[in-house]
Amino acid sequence: MMSRLVLVFLFVVQTNSLSVLTDDKSRATKTDGETVLVRQLLNQETLIRMALDRKVNDLVKGMADLKKNMETSNQQLQDAKREIETNKQQLQDAKRKIETNNQQLQDAKREIETNKQQLQDAKREIETNNQQLQDAKTEIAALKNENSALKAKWQVLSNLTTLLSDNLTTTINTVKESQHSQRELSSDVSSLQAFQKNMSVGAVKDTPVAFTAGITSSSSSWDGDILVFPHVITNKGQGYSSSSGKFTAPRDGTYVFTVTVVSYSTNHLRLDIVHDGVRKVRTYSHSSTHYQTGTNLVVLELDRGDAVWVKRYVGRGYYTYSVPLTTFSGFIL
Known part of the structure; x- marks a missing residue:
C-alpha cells in the first residue's frame, strides 16, 4: 500500500512540473511562432501525461497483482503454519505415546523381575522341601534299621527266654528232688550275694x-x-x-x-x-x-x-x- 502511494505522489509532482513549464511559456510568448511552439509543447505534455497514465495504471495493476500474490502467499504461509502446528501436535502425541510405551515397558520389566524373584523363592522352597524329604527318607531308613535291630534282639531274647524256660523246668525238677539241699544252698548263696553287694556298694557309692x-x-x-x-x-x-x-x-x-x-x-x-x-x-x-x-x-x-x-x-x-x-x-x- 505504501509503494502505491509513493507512485501516485511522483506522478502528481511530474504533472505539476510540466504544467508550470507550459504555463510559463504561454505567458512569455505572444507571437505566432511562440504560439506554435506552445502547442507543440502542449502536445508533448499530453503525450507524456498519457504515457504516465499508462505507466501508473500498469503500476496500479502490478501492485494489485502483487497484493493478490502477497495475500496468496500469506494464505499459504498461514496454511504452512497450521500444518506445522498440526505436525507439532502430532509430534507431541507421538512423544507422549512413546513415553507411555516406555512406561509400559518399564512396568513389564518390573513385573518380569518380580516373577523372576517369585520363581527363585519357589525354587528355594522346593529345594528346602526336597532336603526335608531326603531327611525324612533318611530318618525312615534309620528307623527301619533300628526296627530290624530290635526285631533281631527280640528274636534273640525270645530264644533265650525259651532256653531259660527249659533250664528253669529242669532246675525245678532237680530242686523238687532235693528241696532240703536246695534251701540250704539258696540260703548260703543269698548270704554271699548280700555280702558282695554290701561290699560293692560301699566301695563305689561315693565315687563321683x-x-x-x-x-x-x-x-x-x-x-x-x-x-x-x-x-x-x-x-x-x-x-x-x-x-x-x-x-x-x-x-x-x-x-x-x-x-x-x-x-x-x-x-x-x-x-x-x-x-x-x-x-x-x-x-x-x-x-x-x-x-x-x-x-x-x-x-x-x-x-x-x-x-x-x-x-x-x-x-x-x-x-x-x-x-x-x-x-x-x-x-x-
Missing part, C-alpha cells in the same frame, strides 16, 4: 562320675559315624574315652548327658546321643543361615558297662574355637 569333652579344631567336611571329642576337660571316674568318643558307665545309676554342636557355615547337621546302639535324642542345625547351634539333653538309666556316645545322623562338618563350642558332657545323679 562326671565328664566334659570338646573339640578345638573345626572341620567343614567331617561326615563320619561317631563324633569323637578329643579335648578332655573333666573325667571323674574315667568313664569317657577320648580315643573312641564313648562313655562307659563305671557303675549302675541314673545319668544325665548333653551335647552341643555348631554347624560349619551353612552346612546341615544332625547328631544323636546313642545308648548301646539305640538313638535317644537328636540335635538339629539347619542350613537356612550360618553357624547354627544344635543342642539336646537326655536322662538315662545305665547299668555298669553300658556305653553312650554321639553319632552322626545326617549332614557334615562342625565349627568350634580353641575354647570349645562343640562339646559332650555327662554325670551321674
Whole structure:
C-alpha cells in the first residue's frame, strides 16, 4: 500500500512540473511562432501525461497483482503454519505415546523381575522341601534299621527266654528232688550275694562320675559315624574315652548327658546321643543361615558297662574355637 502511494505522489509532482513549464511559456510568448511552439509543447505534455497514465495504471495493476500474490502467499504461509502446528501436535502425541510405551515397558520389566524373584523363592522352597524329604527318607531308613535291630534282639531274647524256660523246668525238677539241699544252698548263696553287694556298694557309692569333652579344631567336611571329642576337660571316674568318643558307665545309676554342636557355615547337621546302639535324642542345625547351634539333653538309666556316645545322623562338618563350642558332657545323679 505504501509503494502505491509513493507512485501516485511522483506522478502528481511530474504533472505539476510540466504544467508550470507550459504555463510559463504561454505567458512569455505572444507571437505566432511562440504560439506554435506552445502547442507543440502542449502536445508533448499530453503525450507524456498519457504515457504516465499508462505507466501508473500498469503500476496500479502490478501492485494489485502483487497484493493478490502477497495475500496468496500469506494464505499459504498461514496454511504452512497450521500444518506445522498440526505436525507439532502430532509430534507431541507421538512423544507422549512413546513415553507411555516406555512406561509400559518399564512396568513389564518390573513385573518380569518380580516373577523372576517369585520363581527363585519357589525354587528355594522346593529345594528346602526336597532336603526335608531326603531327611525324612533318611530318618525312615534309620528307623527301619533300628526296627530290624530290635526285631533281631527280640528274636534273640525270645530264644533265650525259651532256653531259660527249659533250664528253669529242669532246675525245678532237680530242686523238687532235693528241696532240703536246695534251701540250704539258696540260703548260703543269698548270704554271699548280700555280702558282695554290701561290699560293692560301699566301695563305689561315693565315687563321683562326671565328664566334659570338646573339640578345638573345626572341620567343614567331617561326615563320619561317631563324633569323637578329643579335648578332655573333666573325667571323674574315667568313664569317657577320648580315643573312641564313648562313655562307659563305671557303675549302675541314673545319668544325665548333653551335647552341643555348631554347624560349619551353612552346612546341615544332625547328631544323636546313642545308648548301646539305640538313638535317644537328636540335635538339629539347619542350613537356612550360618553357624547354627544344635543342642539336646537326655536322662538315662545305665547299668555298669553300658556305653553312650554321639553319632552322626545326617549332614557334615562342625565349627568350634580353641575354647570349645562343640562339646559332650555327662554325670551321674
